[in-house]
Amino acid sequence: MERIPILRMGQFLLVTIQVDMHDQLALQLQDDLTASIVRHGAKGALIDISALEMVDSFIGRMLSDISSMARVLDCATVVVGMQPAVAITLVELGLSLPGVSTALNVERGMSLLRTLGFQRNGE
Amino acid sequence: MTTTDLLASVLRKRSDALLAEWMNTQAAGLDGSARSRMTREELERECRQFLQLLSKSVQGGKLAEANTPETQALLRYLEELSRTRATQGFSSSETASFIFSFKQPLFVALRSASGKDADGLADEIWAATEILDALGLHTVATFQKAREQLINRQQRDLLELSTPVVSLWQGILALPMIGTLDSARTQIVMESLLQKIVETGSQIAIIDITGVPTVDTQVAQHLIKTVTALRLMGAECIISGIRPQIAQTIVHLGVDLQGVTTKANLADALAVALKRTGHSLNG
Numbered sequence: 436m437e438r439i440p441i442l443r444m445g446q447f448l449l450v451t452i453q454v455d456m457h458d459q460l461a462l463q464l465q466d467d468l469t470a471s472i473v474r475h476g477a478k479g480a481l482i483d484i485s486a487l488e489m490v491d492s493f494i495g496r497m498l499s500d501i502s503s504m505a506r507v508l509d510c511a512t513v514v515v516g517m518q519p520a521v522a523i524t525l526v527e528l529g530l531s532l533p534g535v536s537t538a539l540n541v542e543r544g545m546s547l548l549r550t551l552g553f554q555r556n557g558e
Numbered sequence: 559m560t561t562t563d564l565l566a567s568v569l570r571k572r573s574d575a576l577l578a579e580w581m582n583t584q585a586a587g588l589d590g591s592a593r594s595r596m597t598r599e600e601l602e603r604e605c606r607q608f609l610q611l612l613s614k615s616v617q618g619g620k621l622a623e624a625n626t627p628e629t630q631a632l633l634r635y636l637e638e639l640s641r642t643r644a645t646q647g648f649s650s651s652e653t654a655s656f657i658f659s660f661k662q663p664l665f666v667a668l669r670s671a672s673g674k675d676a677d678g679l680a681d682e683i684w685a686a687t688e689i690l691d692a693l694g695l696h697t698v699a700t701f702q703k704a705r706e707q708l709i710n711r712q713q714r715d716l717l718e719l720s721t722p723v724v725s726l727w728q729g730i731l732a733l734p735m736i737g738t739l740d741s742a743r744t745q746i747v748m749e750s751l752l753q754k755i756v757e758t759g760s761q762i763a764i765i766d767i768t769g770v771p772t773v774d775t776q777v778a779q780h781l782i783k784t785v786t787a788l789r790l791m792g793a794e795c796i797i798s799g800i801r802p803q804i805a806q807t808i809v810h811l812g813v814d815l816q817g818v819t820t821k822a823n824l825a826d827a828l829a830v831a832l833k834r835t836g837h838s839l840n841g
Contacts, residue, residue: 515792519752522787537792539759544792 439464441471447548448472448480448510452487461497468501472510479548480505483541485516495530502535511551512536515544564682568667569613579663580605584656595646604639604656611635616689636693637700644704653701657694661687721747723754730831731760732824734799736769744780748787755793762831763788766824768799778813785818794834795819798827 439460442449448471450464468480482501487494502512515538525532536551538544569576581602615628636657643653664686672679716737726732733751737743751763765784770777785795798821800808808815821827832839 514790517791519749519756519787519791522752522790523748525790526783526787531786532790537790539755539761539792543761 438467441467443471443475443477446476446478446552447545448475448477449483450480451483454486455489456487456494456497458493461494465497465501465504469504469508472505472508477510478552479511479513481541481544481548482512482514483516483544484514484521485518485540487521488518490521490524492528492530495525495528495532499530499532499535502532506534511548513538513544513547513551515539515541564668564671564678565686566613566616568664568671569609569616572667572671573609573613576660576663576667577602577605577609579666580609580660583659583662595648607635608632608639608660612689612693632693633696636697640697640701641704644701644708650698650701650705654694654698657690657697661690664690717743717746721750723751725758725760726764726828727832727835727837729758729760729835730762730764730828731755731758732764732766732828734766734769734824738772739770739777739780741776741780744777744784748780748784751784752787752791755788755791760793761835762794762796764796764798764824764827764831766799766827767797767804768801768824770804773804773807775811775813778808778811778815782813782815782818796821796827796830798822798824 437454437460439450439452439454442451448468450468452464454460471477472480480501482498484498498514502514505512513536514532517537536547538547581598584601584605585598611628611632615626615632639656640653643656665683668682668686669679672682721743722734724732724734731751731754733747735747739747751765754760755763765781767773767781773781781797785797788795796819797815800820800822819827819830821830829839
């Protein structure tokens with residue numbers, strides 16, 4: 436069964452979605468990511484969707500859900516590299532993903548994660 | 559079938575007389591502006607050509623089938639003619655009257671040719687009316703189509719014209735919007751802006767709506783969609799150039815622009831954008 440790899444970088448987790456998402460894969464990712472956050476005590480997760488060219492409402496909701504779940508587990512999430520077509524689709528579907536942090540590319544996403552983690556530590 | 563031959567023979571034998579009479583009818587009907595757009599010689603040439611094609615195409619009291627070469631040539635000629643008229647700025651009724659004004663001379667000629675046979679004349683006139691009506695309607699339909707094509711092309715030109723995305727600073731894009739926003743335009747604006755964000759890796763986009771005359775709920779909705787899409791991609795958006803009336807309209811409409819940074823003018827927006835990207839201006 437195919438899975439989306441979750442890589443650990445220090446206290447952050449890196450998820451790169453390189454294949455077309457289908458519902459089963461999305462649910463699997465949700466399971467794996469929440470488990471990994473708990474196992475590694477991760478403070479931040481970066482989800483790179485720059486290779487994702489098609490989304491439906493399910494995948495859109497999954498992104499939103501993962502981000503909420505991570506927040507409950509005290510882990511910041513940043514979604515990076517969304518394609519214009521994907522962004523337009525999500526907006527037209529009425530999914531504005533409130534509460535999900537976004538960045539243009541992985542580099543910006545990492546620096547945003549660090550700031551978010553820093554803010555939390557400061558609290 | 560004497561009736562059928564009469565129409566065809568009138569068209570063939572009396573074409574010169576018909577042409578002269580027709581020209582007179584049209585000259586009387588045209589107003590000054592139409593006359594200035596085309597000379598009498600041009601009109602005469604067109605009429606002569608139409609008569610020739612018509613007399614070839616009329617067989618047995620009606621038009622030959624649409625797929626015969628004669629009728630094809632006639633229809634094509636009319637299409638060409640109405641397209642030319644559409645681009646020359648003639649109105650649809652002026653174009654249609656080119657055909658319909660031919661009725662009078664034709665009926666007169668039929669009357670004189672049919673002698674005392676009233677029944678035969680009525681049949682002839684009915685047949686001729688049917689033919690000319692069909693041709694007239696075809697002309698108007700083509701005219702309309704040509705007009706629509708013209709309008710579509712102009713709309714496309716306008717769309718291309720009106721969506722420039724400019725780079726104001728490193729990492730700062732600006733989109734000066736001019737003219738009324740509708741769904742099609744906003745879609746194109748949104749796509750070109752998002753594409754440019756990906757290409758340049760810019761963090762901030764400023765949408766300037768100084769040139770947008772009115773904002774209604776739909777326009778506001780489009781703006782909010784664009785802002786949301788930008789945020790999803792990880793860029794920020796500032797809306798600038800909001801005029802006092804538009805600010806009032808937005809509030810009266812109950813549009814929620816909270817969560818969107820808005821500034822009164824482009825200069826203020828640029829200052830905010832520079833600050834956010836970490837640039838500073840001295841002096």
